Amino acid sequence: MKPVIVHVVQHLKPGGIESFALEFQRAAQPFFDVHIISLEKQNVKCYWNNIDGFKAFIHMLDKKPGWQANIFTQLKQFFIKVKPMYVHTHHIGPLIYGGIGARLANVPHIIHTEHDAWHLADFKPRLLQKLIVTLVRPIYVADANFVAEQVNRLMPSLNPVVITNGIDTNKFKPSTVNKQQLLKQAGLPTELKFIGCAARLESVKAHDVLINAMHNLPSNIGLLLAGTGSLKAQIAQQIIDLHLEKRVFFLGHVEDMTTFYPLIDVFCLSSNNEGLPLSPMEAQACGVPVVLTDVGGCKEAVCSKTGLVVQPNNPALLSQALLSSLNQKNTLSPRVFIENKRSIDKMISQYVSLTQADLRWKLC
Template sequence: MRILYFVDTLGLGGIQTILQNYFERIDRDKFEIEVLSLDIPDETGFELWLNEKSIPVHKIPGITLKKIRDFSRYPALIKQFFHEHGDFDILHMHASSKNAQLMFNAAKQNIPIRIIHSHNTHYQTSSQIQKVIGDILKFPMKKYATDLWACSTIAGEWLFGDDNFTIIPNAIDAGKFEYDEQLRNSVRESLNISDIDFVIGNIGRFVNQKNHFRMISVFNDLLKYIPNAKLVLAGTGDLEYKIKQQVIELGIERNVNFLGYRTDNHALYQAFDVYCMPSFYEGLPVALVEAQASGLPIVFSNTITEEINISKKQNIQLSLEKDNKEWVEALIEISNRQINRKINGELIQKSIFNIENAIGLLENKYQELIVRESFR
């Protein structure tokens, strides 16, 4: 069975991390996998990993879909790609409606199974024109897709409306994140964090979606009650400079660690005491699954699906409309708890968010779709 996966970028983000988890476990004797992407400069983390795993990678040359003219060049290049690379049994598209042309060409190429997989609940652009184009393109994209999938209910409803869709979980290698006291001590020492410091962590891109400005504002208020609190932020992004300036203006540089891009996220979770995510929107954030797999309690915004709340007794979900005081109180409450992180992490181990449990679901689904098409 030959499957073509499509992603917007070959940078290493949330969707790419999910695909890594599935690609590590999928039966490569049964499923021949290849990856197609737009041609985004300087975003190669996922591409390097795919090359290491001997998974073929293709790019649509010169196309980023960030310029209007790209949309006029896109159809011919997609047609050329399918002409050169032959037939696929499945197109599994992890992208938004701006890539509807790919779904159309896949239908013309007679690829029998064409899956569009939703991972978000908002457009990531601030351009109203691009949002309007995205809304318009939802209709032809759904028309030419044979199957609609989503990582969560709200992600499916955003892209597919009232149409029926299947939920496929954002699964992780849960064992990799299992709590390790020795690793925790080692990482905290490397970050100059003492045993008595209360550490709030967040791993994610510095973009508007993640709402770092609010997080830092809450943290600044928390320091009045827990002066030995530390905020550890891993990631890079367009807003990184402005966020660092906010920290400087508040005079809390000694309490905030900016780690930049990291590849050892599994180790960083060990060093945290709580994970905070006040995002404006998310599909189903992998970071919150990983954090809970490490046994961490999470404090997260009500804009994030309740489906992520696996360790319910340990977690706190708050409205972004609540003032800083309520967020501070939630963090103080967690700082006073005695938490057994081993037991918390076991909930993820047993759940469908563990790749060991989820991979069978995905493989069976692909096989069911192939059988379905054989009777048409």
């Protein structure tokens, strides 16, 4: 029998936390039975591919808005049944339900990872989290030094352990197929160099800044946008206004991101707010350099020898950095940084070691 780990998330719609849980599950499966419980119910296959082999390990509850006492009972019963070595919660709702459910089931260890502490700036959410942490007593983790600094400033008694997010370098790796061939297969212009951005089409991701930066770049440079969101029409209108229709392409929701990164020459996030973003680390594992804005933990996600970090909300600086990255003759690959500092195997080992001091799992 493999040891059991259970992740509790709010939902399994596309996002960083959800990617974290699913990638953890897939990478750890040879050594652990990793279950994921989503408090909210949805058709997960609408958003994620390659989960068929994990159907028995993905569980959907049916939480509605507001408090539901039966969720505590359902979680308690599930934990008693599978006997996890630890329960791992993500964000405040899963901490409340998963943490209390785990305590009621006498689970030996609870880990809570803070992926972004912005919500703690408000007094009421901070008070609620403080009460729940006191009740649940989880091992408290931040996924970036930046997040740990936020937590220490707002809730200094927590003193979180820092375990940075990791990338599966066996899954995300440089393509062996010629880029021109891949672009042709995707129906994209082969004469353009491409910047790529994978992010929700929402204001926090500041796509308008990236589109304005594109307007400053030469005509042989294009942009691929992966993701969906409420601002698609607004972004599309900006593209038309700047006469970029032949250089900017919406790809929508990309189920398999390993097909996206080989199409691009540089990856960019122009965000106004981030925790420790996964997508630029995935890109670097594929050998693609990145340009990010200096928000949240972005600096910790960038290979300092191949990537660039610029001031947010500054299209002129962003376009300069993108052009510099596209023209660089650097023989170094950002993949080395991911392999040495941001691998998922190292991340899993660090989490396991928090609860099993005498256990040394060899992940390979």
